[in-house]
Amino acid sequence: xxxxxxxxxxxxxxxxxxxxxxxxxxxxxxxxxxxxxxxxxxxxxxxxxxxxxxxxxxxxxxxxxxxxxxxxxxxxxxxxxxxxxxxxxxxxxxxxxxxxxxxxxxxxxxxxxxxxxxxxxxxxxxxxxxxxxxxxxxxxxxxxxxxxxxxxxxxxxxxxxxxxxxxxxxxxxxxxxxxxxxxxxxxxxxxxxxxxxxxxxxxxxxxxxxxxxxxxxxxxxxxxxxxxxxxxxxxxxxxxxxxxxxxxxxxxxxxxxxxxxxxxxxxxxxxxxxxxxxxxxxxxxxxxxxxxxxxxxxxxxxxxxxxxxxxxxxxxxxxxxxxxxxxxxxxxxxxxxxxxxxxxxxxxxxxxxxxxxxxxxxxxxxxxxxxxxxxxxxxxxxxxxxxxxxxxxxxx
Amino acid sequence: xxxxxxxxxxxxxxxxxxxxxxxxxxxxxxxxxxxxxxxxxxxxxxxxxxxxxxxxxxxxxxxxxxxxxxxxxxxxxxxxxxxxxxxxxxxxxxxxxxxxxxxxxxxxxxxxxxxxxxxxxxxxxxxxxxxxxxxxxxxxxxxxxxxxxxxxxxxxxxxxxxxxxxxxxxxxxxxxxxxxxxxxxxxxxxxxxxxxxxxxxxxxxxxxxxxxxxxxxxxxxxxxxxxxxxxxxxxxxxxxxxxxxxxxxxxxxxxxxxxxxxxxxxxxxxxxxxxxxxxxxxxxxxxxxxxxxxxxxxxxxxxxxxxxxxxxxxxxxxxxxxxxxxxxxxxxxxxxxxxxxxxxxxx
Amino acid sequence: xxxxxxxxxxxxxxxxxxxxxxxxxxxxxxxxxxxxxxxxxxxxxxxxxxxxxxxxxxxxxxxxxxxxxxxxxxxxxxxxxxxxxxx
Numbered sequence: 088x089x090x091x092x093x094x095x096x097x098x099x100x101x102x103x104x105x106x107x108x109x110x111x112x113x114x115x116x117x118x119x120x121x122x123x124x125x126x127x128x129x130x131x132x133x134x135x136x137x138x139x140x141x142x143x144x145x146x147x148x149x150x151x152x153x154x155x156x157x158x159x160x161x162x163x164x165x166x167x168x169x170x171x172x173x174x175x176x177x178x179x180x181x182x183x184x185x186x187x188x189x190x191x192x193x194x195x196x197x198x199x200x201x202x203x204x205x206x207x208x209x210x211x212x213x214x215x216x217x218x219x220x221x222x223x224x225x226x227x228x229x230x231x232x233x234x235x236x237x238x239x240x241x242x243x244x245x246x247x248x249x250x251x252x253x254x255x256x257x258x259x260x261x262x263x264x265x266x267x268x269x270x271x272x273x274x275x276x277x278x279x280x281x282x283x284x285x286x287x288x289x290x291x292x293x294x295x296x297x298x299x300x301x302x303x304x305x306x307x308x309x310x311x312x313x314x315x316x317x318x319x320x321x322x323x324x325x326x327x328x329x330x331x332x333x334x335x336x337x338x339x340x341x342x343x344x345x346x347x348x349x350x351x352x353x354x355x356x357x358x359x360x361x362x363x364x365x366x367x368x369x370x371x372x373x374x375x376x377x378x379x380x381x382x383x384x385x386x387x388x389x390x391x392x393x394x395x396x397x398x399x400x401x402x403x404x405x406x407x408x409x410x411x412x413x414x415x416x417x418x419x420x421x422x423x424x425x426x427x428x429x430x431x432x433x434x435x436x437x438x439x440x441x442x443x444x445x446x447x448x449x450x451x452x453x454x455x456x457x458x459x460x461x462x463x464x465x466x467x468x469x470x471x472x473x474x475x476x477x478x479x480x481x482x483x
Numbered sequence: 484x485x486x487x488x489x490x491x492x493x494x495x496x497x498x499x500x501x502x503x504x505x506x507x508x509x510x511x512x513x514x515x516x517x518x519x520x521x522x523x524x525x526x527x528x529x530x531x532x533x534x535x536x537x538x539x540x541x542x543x544x545x546x547x548x549x550x551x552x553x554x555x556x557x558x559x560x561x562x563x564x565x566x567x568x569x570x571x572x573x574x575x576x577x578x579x580x581x582x583x584x585x586x587x588x589x590x591x592x593x594x595x596x597x598x599x600x601x602x603x604x605x606x607x608x609x610x611x612x613x614x615x616x617x618x619x620x621x622x623x624x625x626x627x628x629x630x631x632x633x634x635x636x637x638x639x640x641x642x643x644x645x646x647x648x649x650x651x652x653x654x655x656x657x658x659x660x661x662x663x664x665x666x667x668x669x670x671x672x673x674x675x676x677x678x679x680x681x682x683x684x685x686x687x688x689x690x691x692x693x694x695x696x697x698x699x700x701x702x703x704x705x706x707x708x709x710x711x712x713x714x715x716x717x718x719x720x721x722x723x724x725x726x727x728x729x730x731x732x733x734x735x736x737x738x739x740x741x742x743x744x745x746x747x748x749x750x751x752x753x754x755x756x757x758x759x760x761x762x763x764x765x766x767x768x769x770x771x772x773x774x775x776x777x778x779x780x781x782x783x784x785x786x787x788x789x790x791x792x793x794x795x796x797x798x799x800x801x802x803x804x805x806x807x808x809x810x811x812x813x814x815x816x817x818x819x820x821x822x823x824x825x826x827x828x829x830x
Numbered sequence: 831x832x833x834x835x836x837x838x839x840x841x842x843x844x845x846x847x848x849x850x851x852x853x854x855x856x857x858x859x860x861x862x863x864x865x866x867x868x869x870x871x872x873x874x875x876x877x878x879x880x881x882x883x884x885x886x887x888x889x890x891x892x893x894x895x896x897x898x899x900x901x902x903x904x905x906x907x908x909x910x911x912x913x914x915x916x917x
Contacts, residue, residue, distance in 0.1 A: 129581040186708075186719075195593065199569070206577055208658060209570060209651035215658030222655065223562060224594060225617035229819075232709050241709055242623040243616040245564070245594035253612055257627060264630045281569075284576050285589035290877060290894065340557075340602040340611035345590045346874065357608055471590065472599025474611055528870055531849040583885070585847075585878045 089321040091259045092483055093330040095176025097168040097273075098424045100312035100411045101137035105171060110428050113436040114456050118410040120296045120308050126278045134292050136278055137310030137412025139164065157217040159198040160277040162230040164313035164417075169231045169271060176317035177327060178269070184236035189267035191258045192228030192243045193250035193274030195416040200279035227275055239267050245416065247470030248379070249338075250274050251314070252419025252478055256336035258318050268323060273315030273420035282415065283309060289346060297382030297413075298440040299406035300391065300452050307381040310412025314420035316427070329483035331430040334463070335366025341473035347385045352393025354475040355379075355467065359397045362477035368463060370398045373479070375435050375459075377422045377466040378452070380406020381413050386469065391448040403459070405452040409439035419468040419476065426464040426480045434458050485629045485691045486698035486829060488639070491543040492783040493517055494685040496770050499543070502787065504795040507770070510669040513662055514648055515683040515772035529604060532591055534568040536561065539686040540597035540645035541604065547641065547690055548605050554690065555638035556610030557598050558628050559645070560620030562775030564594030564613075567649040597645055610640075618816020619707045620644065621687075621776045622824070626705050632693040643688035644779035648772075653682055661773070661817070663743070672743035672769040680742040683772015687779035689786075695829045700786040703727060703825040716821055717753045720813065723823045724757075731758045735807045736794060738785055740778060740814030742768040747818050754813045764801040765794050778814040778822060785810045789828045837908050847882045848875055860904045868903070876901055883907075888916030 098105065101119025102112035112119065123131040125142050146163040147154040150170070158166075173183065182188060198221040199205060205222050208215045220226065228243040240261055244254045251274025258270030276282075286292050286309060293306030318333060339361060341354025348354060363370055379390055387406075394401045407425050408414075414421050425436060438452035462482055469475045495515035497503040508515070522530065522542035533541065540559065548554065563569075569592035575584045590596075595613040602611050610631065614623035621644035628642045656662065663679035672681060695701065704727045708719050724731060737758055741751040755764060765788075771780035788794050792806040812824040831839070841855035844864075848871070862868040865876065880897050883889040889911065891897045900910045 199573075202573060202576060205655070206573055208655045209573075210654065211658060215655065219655050219659035223617060224615040225562065225620075228616065229709070238708060238710070240623070240626065240707060241616065242614050242619065244612065245615040246598075246611070246613050247593055247595055257612075260627070260630050260634075264633050266626070266630070280576055280581060281573065281589075284581055284584055285572065285586065288584040288586035288589060288877065288881075289874075338610045338612065339608050340599070342602045342606050342608050344872070345596075345599065345603070346586075354608060470595075471593060472595040472611075473602060474595055474599065527850075527852045531851055532874075583881050583890075585881045587874055587878055590874060 090332045091262055091318050092321050092324045092332050093316050093427050094319045094324050094327045095172045095317035096330065096424050096427060097171025097175060098314040098421060099139055099164055099167050100414065100421055101139055101310055102410050104141060106424065113410060113425065116437060116439065116456060118439045120412055128280050128283055130283055134283065134294060135296055135308050137308055138278060139311050157221055158230055159218065159221050159226065160200050161194055161197055161275050162227040164275040164277060165192060165227040165231050166234060168273060168313035168315045172271060172315040172317050178317065184238060186238045187268040188237050189240040189258055189261045189270040190228065190232055190237045191254040191270060191272045192231065193245065193254040193416045194224050194227055194243065194276050195245055195247055195250060196276045196279045196282055197224040198222035198226050199281045200277040202280040246474035247472055248415055248418055249468040249470040249474045249476040250416040250419060252468040252476040253338065255316065255420060255423055255478060256338065256476065259333050259336065262318060262320055269317060269319045271315055271317055273313065274416045275313030276414055276416040277311045278309060291383045293382060296440050297409060299380035299382045299409050299438050300387045300445060300450060301441050302443045302445050304382045304384065304387060307383055308412040310414040312411060312414045312417045312421055314417055314424045316420065316423060331427045331480045332483050333478065334481040335362045335479040337361025337365060337477040339475050341475055343473060346471050348389040348469060350389060352389040354473050355390055355393035355469050356396050358475040358477040359393065359465065362465065362479050366479045373402050373463050373465045374461040375429055375464050376402060376404035377426050377464060378404050378406045379467045379469045380408055380438065382408065388445055390469065391445060391450050395448065401450055403435055403453045405436055405438035407436055422466045423478055426466040429461050429464045430480055430482055433461050485625065485632060485702040486693065486695050487700045487702065487786055488690045488692060488698050489547055490687065490689045490783055490786055491547060492687045492780065493539050493543050494771055494780055495683055498783065504797050507670060507797055510681050513666065513681045515669055515681060516648060517684050532587055534565040534591055536565050536645050536647040537591060537596050537600055540643060541600045543686055544601050544641060544643060544688040545604065547688055553605065553607050553609065554641040555635065556631060556640045557601055557607060558612050558624040558640060558642045559598040560614045560624035560776055561594055561597060561645050562615055562617045562620050563646055563652060565592040565596045566652050567647060568592035570649060570651040617775050618820035619822055621779045622705055622707050622822045625702065628691055636693045639690060639692040641688060642691050643686065644776035645686035646684055646774045646776045648682050648684045669769040675743065676745045678744055678746050680744045680768065680773040683774050683777060685771055685780055687783050698829040700789045701827050701829050703827055705824045708821045709819060711818055713749055713753055716750055720754060720757060720823055727825055729825060734758055734762050734809055734811045735805050736763045736765060736788065736810045738765045738767065738781055738810055738812045740768055740781060741766045742773045747815060750815055750818065761803050761805065763794055763803040765798040766800050767798055770798065775816060781812050781814055785812055785826045789826060833908060836911065837904055840904060840908055843882060843886060847878060858904060862903055864901055864903055887911050889914050
């Protein structure tokens with residue numbers, strides 16, 4: 088079975104509306120966390136977030152010309168990223184509108200970013216808003232399916248923060264098993280009162296810029312964004328960009344608690360081990376880890392322990408959530424794009440806001456951008472419900 | 484290919500422990516709710532937090548998981564997850580103006596709550612995923628299970644589906660034109676040529692492997708499609724049969740998700756037209772009601788029909804004398820998401 | 831309301847707030863740990879009880895460490911409520 092290559096990518100986050108813009112920000116070490124400008128919530132000005140700096144109406148006009156009244160911000164972020172990925176990979180319209188093309192999306196919030204609208208529609212008697220079929224998780228994936236007429240397998244995955252990592256792994260599985268020739272895979276989430284208030288109720292949002300793996304870290308910052316990758320079989324990638332190969336994935340469940348990871352990071356440990364097994368790699372082959380690194384007390388400590396268990400000597404690692412915030416359902420795919428960029432440009436990205444290591448582990452992340460020989464990158468995503476997924480990307 | 488070894492189906496009808504499809508449970512106010520059983524295996528400390536969808540799915544999964552060896556993975560399809568908990572949290576946001584809120588509803592509302600809770604209670608650290616793609620959430624979970632079995636032929640998996648009727652979600656779907664405007668009972672669902680259907684809910688859990696020994700049914704193939712074009716649906720159904728080397732005449736039963744909605748009838752008539760008169764026809768949505776993962780009820784019914792060789796009278800649209808060994812399921816959700824599945828007897 | 835009545839009320843509120851359908855107020859001993867052993871509540875419950883203290887008694891506990899001390903058992907909870915309630 089030939090390898091699975093990434094032949095195109097698209098992304099929009101708080102640090103840029105394209106792959107190039109995102110990379111520039113990572114290289115220049117310019118993070119995107121700040122106070123909310125566009126999203127109407129009581130927490131604007133109090134809880135730093137990483138907002139995509141493009142208002143919804145502008146996203147809508149850019150994609151549709153005449154704005155589509157029924158599409159949510161999540162849907163627009165998906166379409167923006169999918170469009171870039173498709174253009175980047177050079178996929179033709181007849182290739183898209185074929186049974187051989189799969190589209191696997193992911194989201195946790197979906198259309199519930201329209202918190203006030205769903206509340207009104209839930210009780211309206213006679214007339215609903217234009218969004219009555221846009222609230223669920225599938226809606227944003229269906230927006231992309233409709234736009235490109237995709238006739239192959241289409242799905243939407245929601246496993247909390249590991250959603251789009253699982254979407255990527257599922258797309259690769261479809262190709263490996265001959266169900267699809269190519270897969271457009273990724274995810275999106277937009278800022279929502281639902282998640283701002285939900286995470287705040289769990290006391291895991293930071294009032295300052297998050298500091299992953301720092302001993303004084305005190306929570307995460309929510310972000311928003313979308314990222315999609317085009318996966319194709321190596322034999323179909325002649326003449327195309329070959330950014331990297333997806334060489335392995337691992338999926339496990341921590342099975343400890345609904346919203347926190349076990350003390351010795353059993354779920355994360357298992358997903359990393361499974362991914363290495365699938366990729367046929369020793370842990371020592373990993374050049375760099377894009378950590379889940381949310382900046383919460385629980386995650387960063389348990390993830391550190393898990394990494395120590397897997398690697399012994401932990402390779403260079405960082406959390407790019409210090410740039411983009413935690414983009415929830417999009418984070419697996421956002422960080423997959425960054426991991427592919429590590430390989431394509433042979434460079435490492437830093438973790439921002441870090442000052443001092445966690446006493447028990449002593450682990451220090453990469454602190455500045457640097458060029459480096461990068462052969463294999465591991466990207467980790469650990470979510471609520473114990474859903475842990477690891478992806479490994481390798482030189483094409 | 485996927486072999487089904489055990490199933491548990493919680494539905495508005497009597498399908499759980501003592502299966503009895505001779506009596507139809509009648510809908511009320513356009514809804515077919517599930518009458519929940521007691522769930523002795525869910526620890527009370529955990530049960531107290533669960534919304535209906537999580538309770539139903541976890542409650543029927545646990546008895547299947549008392550084997551010595553844990554399943555190698557848990558795959559669930561659910562379009563809405565714990566939607567009622569989601570609405571409760573939204574209510575808190577509005578009522579307390581984004582003030583101090585309790586997180587319990589938020590944590591239980593996520594789509595992956597069923598799969599996560601099953602793993603948590605049984606301490607299952609293996610593969611775990613949730614598909615949430617509206618009317619194809621269950622088929623996606625089944626398809627992924629098939630692929631996992633291709634790659635790991637020694638494994639076995641728990642695969643299932645759940646969705647609940649929540650009062651708020653029902654209202655949003657109603658505003659979206661999903662349900663009949665006039666009061667129609669499930670007994671008369673197919674008698675009125677009007678738009679809309681009735682709401683249902685339910686959960687299904689199955690143990691699946693790649694081994695025929697001891698299996699009650701086999702899912703030979705699954706394919707899904709997004710389109711509104713009638714001609715394309717028919718064309719793809721024919722291609723699906725051809726690709727799987729099945730002549731329409733070999734199908735003993737076409738089981739469809741016809742749901743009384745006049746706007747969707749054409750798709751089902753087109754599907755029926757492919758098959759000769761000796762193919763039996765049956766329907767299930769007057770038993771399950773319509774919901775995103777209602778096709779899971781259809782799959783359960785198909786496995787039960789393959790087990791007995793007979794189509795229950797209550798589901799029959801066109802009877803035949805032939806015993807039932809090969810079934811084609813065709814379902815669509817609101818005319819956009821279509822699924823075909825081939826099932827056959829084992830042994 | 832005297833201390834004994836308040837203890838009874840707090841027990842009822844805990845049961846209602848946390849949906850402890852199999853527990854009766856008389857099952858909760860005043861000095862029994864609420865978390866870990868005893869009633870076996872967890873971290874999500876501790877957050878829920880802090881919200882309950884705010885909504886029912888107007889008490890705002892900001893520091894999680896202080897919260898853990900206050901919520902140790904019925905006695906500590908009621909003692910804190912009596913000293914700090916604004917409702």
